[in-house]
Amino acid sequence: KKPIPVKSEVVVQQELAIPIHTSGRLYPRVHAKLSFKTGGIIASLHADEGQKVKRNQLLASLDLAEVKANVTKAENGFAKATRDNVRIQNLYKDRAATLEQLQNVETELEIASSNLEIARFNMKHSKIYAPSTGKILRRLVEVNEMIGAGSPVFLFGSTDEHWIVKVGVNLKDVIKLNLGNHAQIIFDAYPN
Secondary structure, three states, rough: OOOOOOOOOOOOOOOOOOOOOOOOEEOOOOEHHHHHHOOOOEEEEOOOOOEOOOOEEEEEEEEOHHHHHHHHHHHHHHHHHHHHHHHHHHHHHHHOOOHHHHHHHHHHHHHHHHHHHHHHHHHHEEEEEEOOOOEEEEOOOOOOOEEOOOOOEEEEOOOOOOOEEOOOOOOHOOOOOOOOOOOOOHHHHHOO
């Protein structure tokens, strides 16, 4: 029989980098659900899905009729409470009003001031502005829809920050991963 040549090697223990293939999605690191502070009817939308927006750009606004009416009501309540306070202060100085009456109008003035602050705050937050430069990932409403307080109008992703890729990795491959591992990412839309 003809001998078969063989070559021997010393056995060495080493770690092999076996590639893990998976798929996932690209997300902005910072993303938010943008909404109105108060509920109401959507008067206008100034951005659409996929649109790039700049910091402080107006994205949407509510019909302000009810909000403005609340501000006017609060301003009038504050003006009345201020007048009542001045009147009772003068009467108290002349000993024609009691301490209880004075304390009551001072409390009413504080309440009216707080109501005015709330109404102005709600007016300010009846419009949605882009919190940073970014992209509208989803638009969840249409003009003339009734929306509740805090209900999302847009899903917004910031492009000022880093992006992250979220992938699914099975349990057998998870134990092979370590912080600092390198990855190669290929996008179908940008093959090169």
